[in-house]
Amino acid sequence: MDDDRRRVLDVALLCAGLAVAVLTLTPTGAAGWAWGAPLTELRWYATGLESRTTLFQLxxxxxxxxxxxALAVLRWPALGTPHRLVVVAVAVAGGVELLQWALPLGRVVSPVDAALNVTGAVLAGLLAAAAIRVRRAPAGA
Incomplete structure (x- = not known):
């Protein structure tokens, strides 16, 4: 990978990380945190898919x-295996939920949110890995 591409990916990763931090670690106005009971949240998703709010949240x-x-896999292609993606995604999603619990942000700490975050990250990482393989495949193969 050339230096210019690496720099672009580094900046894009930084921007994506900052966006995650802004979306998940800014206060909501209330102090403390609330627990998102998994069964209650799963029921909310299962029965509310016709709701724009529920669909937006999902x-x-x-x-x-x-x-x-996806950017991490493009930057570090060796990361693009299911096992590695799951490990890193669980660490990041778990870290977000842990920070939402530890900081007085008024956020909901939710294992279901973390599981959905991991699912989306793994799928995106695998798509990026597939794109790398397609790009590296010899023409006409």
Whole structure:
């Protein structure tokens, strides 16, 4: 990978990381945190998919770490395996939820959100890895 491409990916990764921080670690006005009970949240998703709010929340959680994961795989192609992506995505999503719990942001700490974040990150990372393989494949193969 040439230096210019590496620099562009580094800047894009920084921007994606900052976007995740702004979206997840800015205060909501209330102090402390709330627990997102997994069964309650799963029921909310399962029964509310016709609601714009529910659909927005679902898609937003799936998309939250996706750009970060895709850019990370483009920057470090060895990261583009399911096992590595799951490990890194769990660490990042878990870190976000841990910070939401530890800081007085008024956020909801949710294992379901973290699982959706991981799912979106892994899918995006695998798509980026597939794109790298296609790009490296010999023409006409």
């Amino acid at each position: 898609l937003g959680n799936l998309a939250l770490l996706a750009p970060l994961a």
